[in-house]
Amino acid sequence: MVDYGHDLEFGYFLVPDHGDPAGTLRLASEIDDLGFDLIGIQDHPYQSGHYDTFALMAVILGRTQRVRVFPDVANLPLRPPAMLAKTAASLDELSGGRFELGLGAGAFWPAIGAWGGPVRAPGEAVASLREGIAIICAFWSGQRSVSLAGEHYQVRGIRPGPRPAHDIGLWLGVIGPRMLKLAGTLADGWVPSISYVPPAKARESNAIIDAAAREAGRDPAEIVRVYNVSGSFADTAPAPFAMSDQEIVGPVEHWVEALTTLALDLGFSKFVLWTPPDPGAMLLFANEVIPAVHERVAAARGTS
Numbered sequence: 001m002v003d004y005g006h007d008l009e010f011g012y013f014l015v016p017d018h019g020d021p022a023g024t025l026r027l028a029s030e031i032d033d034l035g036f037d038l039i040g041i042q043d044h045p046y047q048s049g050h051y052d053t054f055a056l057m058a059v060i061l062g063r064t065q066r067v068r069v070f071p072d073v074a075n076l077p078l079r080p081p082a083m084l085a086k087t088a089a090s091l092d093e094l095s096g097g098r099f100e101l102g103l104g105a106g107a108f109w110p111a112i113g114a115w116g117g118p119v120r121a122p123g124e125a126v127a128s129l130r131e132g133i134a135i136i137c138a139f140w141s142g143q144r145s146v147s148l149a150g151e152h153y154q155v156r157g158i159r160p161g162p163r164p165a166h167d168i169g170l171w172l173g174v175i176g177p178r179m180l181k182l183a184g185t186l187a188d189g190w191v192p193s194i195s196y197v198p199p200a201k202a203r204e205s206n207a208i209i210d211a212a213a214r215e216a217g218r219d220p221a222e223i224v225r226v227y228n229v230s231g232s233f234a235d236t237a238p239a240p241f242a243m244s245d246q247e248i249v250g251p252v253e254h255w256v257e258a259l260t261t262l263a264l265d266l267g268f269s270k271f272v273l274w275t276p277p278d279p280g281a282m283l284l285f286a287n288e289v290i291p292a293v294h295e296r297v298a299a300a301r302g303t304s
Helices: 021-033 053-063 081-094 109-114 122-140 177-186 199-215 252-266 279-301
Strands: 009-013 038-041 068-071 101-104 146-149 154-158 170-172 224-233 248-250 270-274
Touching (some): 081 122, 101 122, 122 146, 122 170, 199 252, 224 279, 248 252
Parallel strands (some): 068 101, 101 170
Antiparallel strands (some): 146 154
């Protein structure tokens, strides 16, 4: 059992498909009204059917009141780290502290290359992500000037500003062992997807993150675990929830059991729901699943 003790939070994975701007913004407002804590939005600029993620997040933050928003996850090769840090800090200040930063080293390299971005080998991706994190964190730190002469990124005496309104969470969407070690060393959180990292693999990944954190002199509990969970509601579950599952399918009780297990046994504390935008499913999740998971996890922890 691994429970890092973080407060539970629940979000919705909003797909940035264009063509229905009123519908997209209405969905974001509904997520806010239902009391979700987070909206996660994927960042694949080369997808012609998608809005730009950061433009969409800015509009959503302007249309909502309480929900926090994050890229799930930002495409570092197409978003240079100094500009990414400035954009993130600007969105955070303008929204009153409602922005977090999910960050990835890149994927779909041919598409990134077609857009003029770098095509990186795995080792280069790790090194570039490390350099990017260093620039972003320095930009947010309040230093008067930031310089870094890296192999992949260079900044020379830039003047950071604005500062974020709160300590933005830097959550890495990474999978490989070297990337996971980087998360344990430098990140505030880890954000995998159940479709790519099922629970059994997440357990192994958590162990790598925790070991790297201890080696760096950090408490592994400093690193929040955010899980993109895909699935659907059904009258019956095809089978009991298993650590090999790559989606959650079943009635409310099945979802409650699955998320409670993921919280208490694997340490995930933030769950981002990835289902088709069905109002009925969103209501079930908000009104029945979320309160029940809160209750069961609190009971297991011995808290109110």
